Structures are given as C-alpha cells and as structure tokens.
Amino acid sequence: xxxxxxxxxxxxxTKKATASGWVGSALEYYxxxxxxxxxxxxxxxxxxxxxxxxxxxxxxxxxxxxGYLARPVGAFVLGHWGDTRGRKHVLLLxxxxxxxxxxxxxxxPTYNQIGYWAPVLLVVLRLVQGFAVAGxxxxxxxxxxxxxxxxRRGFYxxxxxxxxxAGQVLAAAIFxxxxxxxxxxxxxxxxxxIPFLLSAAVLLAAFIIRRxxxxxxxxxxxxxxxxxxxxxxxxxxxxxxxxxxxVLGVSLMNVIPVVTTVFxxxxxxxxxxxxxxxxxxxxxxxxxxxxxxxxxxPFVGNLSDRIGRRPLIIxxxxxxxxxxxxxxYAISLHNLPLAFAASLLMWGMIYQGYNAIFPSFFPEQFQTxxxxxxxxxxxxxxxxxxxxxxALFTAVAPPGSDNVPLLIGAITCLxxxxxxxxxxxxxETYRTPIDQLGKADAVSLDKPTYDALRANALTGxxx
Numbered sequence: 001x002x003x004x005x006x007x008x009x010x011x012x013x014t015k016k017a018t019a020s021g022w023v024g025s026a027l028e029y030y031x032x033x034x035x036x037x038x039x040x041x042x043x044x045x046x047x048x049x050x051x052x053x054x055x056x057x058x059x060x061x062x063x064x065x066x067g068y069l070a071r072p073v074g075a076f077v078l079g080h081w082g083d084t085r086g087r088k089h090v091l092l093l094x095x096x097x098x099x100x101x102x103x104x105x106x107x108x109p110t111y112n113q114i115g116y117w118a119p120v121l122l123v124v125l126r127l128v129q130g131f132a133v134a135g136x137x138x139x140x141x142x143x144x145x146x147x148x149x150x151x152r153r154g155f156y157x158x159x160x161x162x163x164x165x166a167g168q169v170l171a172a173a174i175f176x177x178x179x180x181x182x183x184x185x186x187x188x189x190x191x192x193x194i195p196f197l198l199s200a201a202v203l204l205a206a207f208i209i210r211r212x213x214x215x216x217x218x219x220x221x222x223x224x225x226x227x228x229x230x231x232x233x234x235x236x237x238x239x240x241x242x243x244x245x246x247v248l249g250v251s252l253m254n255v256i257p258v259v260t261t262v263f264x265x266x267x268x269x270x271x272x273x274x275x276x277x278x279x280x281x282x283x284x285x286x287x288x289x290x291x292x293x294x295x296x297x298p299f300v301g302n303l304s305d306r307i308g309r310r311p312l313i314i315x316x317x318x319x320x321x322x323x324x325x326x327x328x329y330a331i332s333l334h335n336l337p338l339a340f341a342a343s344l345l346m347w348g349m350i351y352q353g354y355n356a357i358f359p360s361f362f363p364e365q366f367q368t369x370x371x372x373x374x375x376x377x378x379x380x381x382x383x384x385x386x387x388x389x390x391a392l393f394t395a396v397a398p399p400g401s402d403n404v405p406l407l408i409g410a411i412t413c414l415x416x417x418x419x420x421x422x423x424x425x426x427x428e429t430y431r432t433p434i435d436q437l438g439k440a441d442a443v444s445l446d447k448p449t450y451d452a453l454r455a456n457a458l459t460g461x462x463x
Contacts, residue, residue, distance in 0.1 A: 010149075013214055017147040018159045020091070020213045021140035025163035026170065027205055028095055028136050031102035033171040034195045035067070035129065036262055041175070041269060042192045046110045047118050066123050068387030070130030071380035076233060078135025079373030083232035086215045087143035087372065090135050092207065097132035099199050101125045106196030137164070138376035141359035146216030146368070146434065151305055151454025154430060157360035158301025165293040165355075168261070171195065172287040218368050218434050236366060236374035240438055243365035244378035249422025250313060250361070251382030253354045255389060255415040256320045259408065260327070260347045261286050263390045267404060268331050268339075277336070285343045292348030293355065300356035305454065308430050309361040313423040316353025320346055321416030325409035332405050354419070364429035367438035386415070 082090035105125050111118040140160045148156040174195040182191045236244060265286075268277040304312055323346035330338035358379075366374040389411070396411070397404040429437065431450045436442040445453070 010147075013216075014144075014147045014149065014156060016213045017144050017216070018156050020210045021144045021160040022163035022166075023205065023209050024091055024095060025136060025140055025160050026167040027199075027201075028098050028133060029164045029167035030170045031098050031129065031167075031199045033168045033261070034174065034199075035102070035105065035126065037171055037175055037265070038192060038195075039262070041265060042188065043122070046112075046188060046192070047108075047122055048111055067126040067130035067133075068380075068384040070127040071134040071384055072377060074131035074134030075138070075376035075380040076373070077131075079138060079376035080232055082135060082139045082142070082372035082376075083370055087139050087146075087219060088210060088213055088215055090139045090372070091143070092210055094132050094134075094136045094139065095207075095210070098129060098136075101128035101132065102196055102199040106193040106199075134380045135372070135376055137161075137359065138363070138372045138379065142219075142363045142371045142375065143213070143216060145360060145363050146218040149453075149457035150433070151450060152457045153364070153434075154304035154309065154357065154360040155298065155302045157363075158297050158304075158356040160359040161355050162294055162297040165290045165297065169287055169290045169294065172290070174198065232370035232373040233377060236370040236377070239440075240366050240370070240374055243426075243438065244374055246365060246422050246426040247362050247375060247378035248382040250317075250354070250358065250419050250426075251379045252386055252415050252422075253313075253317060253320070253351075253358075253419045254383050254386040255412050256324070256347065256351050258386050258389050259324055259393075259412050260289070260343060263393045263408065264327065264331065266390070266394075267328070277331070277334070285340055286347070288340065289343045289347040292344055293352055296349055296352045297356040300352045301360070304357050304360065305430060308428045309357050309364075310423050310426060310428050312353040312357050313361065314420045316350055316355075316357075317416040317420035317423065319350040319353070321413035323350060324412040324416075325405060328405035328409055361423075361426075361429065364432065364437050365426065368434075371438070389415075 078090050078094060081093065102125075105122065108121055108125070109118060137160060141157050144157050144160060145153050178187055178191045178194065268285075300312065323342060327339065327342040327346055330342050362375045362379060363371050393408050393411070397407045401407070427442075428444075431444040431447070432442050433445065436444070444450075
C-alpha cells in the first residue's frame, strides 16, 4: 500500500524520475532548438557567403540536418552505455556534451571574421550536439517507464516530451525579446549569441536534478542476470528487429516539427522566398503552439493509458499530414491569423497524439536489457531521414516558387502516412506488464485486472 515504506520510496522515485526527465529534456532540447531557430533566422546571414542568399538558406538548413547525421552514431554509443552502465549515467553524459557544444556555438567567429572555417566549426559542433541528444529521449523515457506504476506508464512517460516542448518554448521565447528590442545590427553582431551562452546553466542544473534519481529496479534486476559482455544492440537486432522497424517508421512523424519550426520559419521570414513575415512576429507561432502542447500532453498521455497507444498515433499521423497543406497555404497567403490557427491545431494539438505517446510506446516495444539501445538507434535513424527534408524541400520548392504549399504538403502527407502504417502494424502494449514487454509471446493483462491496477495507481496504492 501507499503507506508502506517501499511503496512511499517507489512513489518518490517515480516523481523524481519524471522530474529528472522533464527538466533534463527541457534543458537539452532548449539547446537543440535554439540552433534550429538560429539556422532558419540568422545563420544564413552570418556564417555563409552573402553573395548568394538562396544558397546560404539551403546551406544553413543543411547544417541543421547535419546534427541528425550524428544521431545514429550517438544512439549506438549512448544506447550501449545506458543498457550496460545505467539510465542515470547516460543522461548525465548527454547533458554534459550538449551543454558544452551549445556554449561553444555562442563563441564562434563569423564568416566575415574567419571565412569558410566558420561554417566548418559550426558543423563540427552541430555533430557533437546530434551525438549527445541521441541518448536523451530513449534514456529518459526508459527510466520513467521503468519507474512508473502499472496503468500509468503513458501518463508519466509523456512528461519527457512535455519537457521537450517546454524547452522549445524557452528557446523561442529567448529570441523574442532580442528580436523585438535589439537593433538588427546588434542582434546580428552579438545578440544571437546570448541564448547559446545561457546554456552554461544546463550543466549545473542537470547534475543537481539527475544525481538524485536511482536506477529503476526493472533495469538493475534484469542486468544482474544478463552477461555484460553481450552487445545490447546485437540482442535488439536479433530479437526485436520488427519493433525497431516500427519505431523507425513511426518516428518519421518528426517531419511535422521540421515543417513547422525549420522549413516553415525559413519560408515565412527569409526575403528570398518573398513571403516577408517579420521575424519577431513569426517567432510567436511556434511559441504559442508549444505552450498549447505543454498543456495538452499530460491529458493525451493519460488517455493512452485508457484506450491504448496505437489509435492516438494513427489519428495524429493522418491529421497532421492533412493539416500541413493548410499551414503552408496560410503562410503563402501572408495570413498571420490563419497561420496561427493552423499551427495551434496541427502542432499544438493533433501532433500530440504522437508526441505524447511515443515516450511510452517506443520503449514498450523492447525488453529491458536492450531497451535504450533499440529505441535510440531506430528512432534516431528515423529522425536522421526527416532531418534531410529541409534541404529536399528547398530543392523541390526553391525560393521564388509559387507552389510551395502543394509540393511540400504532399511530401509531408506521404511521410505521415508511412508513420500511420507503421503504428498500425505494431502490437498494442499499454496493458502489457513491464516484464513481458518486447517478448514474442508476451501476455497482456485482461481489462478488469488492468483497470484494477490502474485504479490502485491513481489512488496511490502502489506496492
């Protein structure tokens, strides 16, 4: 019962793990997304030759994608670390690497100062960022999932992504006062560096919060029985390659933030595209959308514990694909209210049917002793594919094109359809016990038993 010392300790650890995942993800993705904002809004002017503005946009968006190229490598290394050394240790390592790389971006000289070395150094630091972030979501999601009580895994795991959305709000919100109140010359000269230098706080905050969390019992008990010399990712490919394909396919939903916060930003504000939204005005679109997402995510996570993961992901994929047409069309019309409304509906609400659910759905596809490796590798390969899309978008619909909404919307819709098919092909996992997850012969709880366990968890009667 809840008043039993072990029950109280377990409940405290669940809350600490959830808080650690939330804050860590918020801080780490603050770092990752300030780069995304800068790549769309400022880097084309300061890190690349000014002789060809259209080429500078493509090159800047390509450096954003380069970070994703490092993610599969980081997933192999950090996933192995998380499955052999522990979830807590890999999360601390991720934060250290991300904080140092992001701080260093804020110190980089520009193209006018050192020529082509500027974009080269930018790419190197982006690779470090991509390597570091590869282990964050898989490690945090696995840790929270393994600490969560039965019937509440979807709810607690969703806070990992609520932290990610909060990090994006913070990333854009830091840019807003700079864009509003700083003269453009000052912002281009040194103002853009401020958000990157503030990431120094990441290192201290991550250490303080994450050192208090214990390794989950599901992990420590399982690893004690598994030979440490075995390769977790080798076990994953051997026993759960189908689950890895599911995760890879569903993670293609990352096309939606790419369309919204990366390509959409460039399309809306870069003069070469001819739309001409003011930077400071356009930045409010992802901010407000992410604020809505922060509010929606726990409710969607809780809903997945009642009706399952798959229906929500499939509905989100189909809905977001269709909404991408309206969002891009609103930008092409210079219609800011419609762009706001479309962003709120697509990014803030419909997308959360995937975004709030995958932190539980993805790790539930795998067994404990290779969970972080399998999820990290499969998810980051999917993310790497979607990260190449901004460069593809600008090639298919280059600056000056008059059919951007139709072309980019069609590609987006095709990608989200693939995600829906992948989710449909997966097993439903919300009623599967933690020790049965990832097994070919897994036996799920019947609904009355599951509902009873969930009711106990809701009332705090955690064994």
